[in-house]
Amino acid sequence: DTEVTQTPKHLVMGMTNKKSLKCEQHMGHRAMYWYKQKAKKPPELMFVYSYEKLSINESVPSRFSPECPNSSLLNLHLHALQPEDSALYLCASSQGVWNSPLHFGNGTRLTVT
Amino acid sequence: QQPVQSPQAVILREGEDAVINCSSSKALYSVHWYRQKHGEAPVFLMILLKGGEQKGHDKISASFNEKKQQSSLYLTASQLSYSGTYFCGTDRTGEYGGSQGNLIFGKGTKLSVKP
Numbered sequence: 120d121t122e123v124t125q126t127p128k129h130l131v132m133g134m135t136n137k138k139s140l141k142c143e144q145h146m147g148h149r150a151m152y153w154y155k156q157k158a159k160k161p162p163e164l165m166f167v168y169s170y171e172k173l174s175i176n177e178s179v180p181s182r183f184s185p186e187c188p189n190s191s192l193l194n195l196h197l198h199a200l201q202p203e204d205s206a207l208y209l210c211a212s213s214q215g216v217w218n219s220p221l222h223f224g225n226g227t228r229l230t231v232t
Numbered sequence: 233q234q235p236v237q238s239p240q241a242v243i244l245r246e247g248e249d250a251v252i253n254c255s256s257s258k259a260l261y262s263v264h265w266y267r268q269k270h271g272e273a274p275v276f277l278m279i280l281l282k283g284g285e286q287k288g289h290d291k292i293s294a295s296f297n298e299k300k301q302q303s304s305l306y307l308t309a310s311q312l313s314y315s316g317t318y319f320c321g322t323d324r325t326g327e328y329g330g331s332q333g334n335l336i337f338g339k340g341t342k343l344s345v346k347p
Binding site: 123159160161162163164167175209218220221222223224225226 | 262264266272273274275276279281319323324334335336337338339340
């Protein structure tokens with residue numbers, strides 16, 4: 120079982136909807152990440168939070184808005200998404216030091232209609 | 233700057249060996265290896281650091297050749313449980329001590345182990 124928990128597992132939303140993805144870890148990790156994965160493709164980095172501060176934004180469109188309320192929680196707020204945003208959204212955490220391994224959650228399968 | 237993995241796919245019988253390669257056009261300081269089974273999260277296997285070290289995990293080991301800017305993952309006496317897609321990841325900054333977790337993954341190698 121993964122120690123990074125993501126909810127919901129599946130989400131279907133319309134292009135005018137607002138929804139949020141949630142991620143939680145209790146390993147004491149200080150860095151948390153959002154990755155996007157399309158079918159048969161590798162994960163692509165979206166955002167990195169280090170010590171609850173946004174440290175990397177990989178030029179992600181503003182319709183994706185991350186939030187890190189505390190060191191254990193990470194949210195991804197979604198608004199006015201496009202069908203091409205349909206993908207598996209993976210949350211990950213790490214100790215936050217150089218080359219610490221990533222621990223991934225099982226992801227949220229998002230479908231935008 | 234995305235690392236290049238080869239082969240793209242490999243099919244094995246149980247007990248056979250396989251090698252997956254990961255190469256970069258940029259200087260490598262570290263390489264991460266992950267395995268992702270269908271419908272599941274990627275799972276960390278190991279990290280190789282600059283210095284040409286080798287690591288092992290059960291019957292899965294890896295090497296890192298910084299001169300060749302390449303890492304290889306060795307799967308020995310493969311088991312059904314080894315099936316999945318293997319990704320190598322390199323730090324996007326390419327620097328020793330660079331940004332944490334800013335990995336760029338290769339396109340993956342799909343490994344299928346048949347009975």
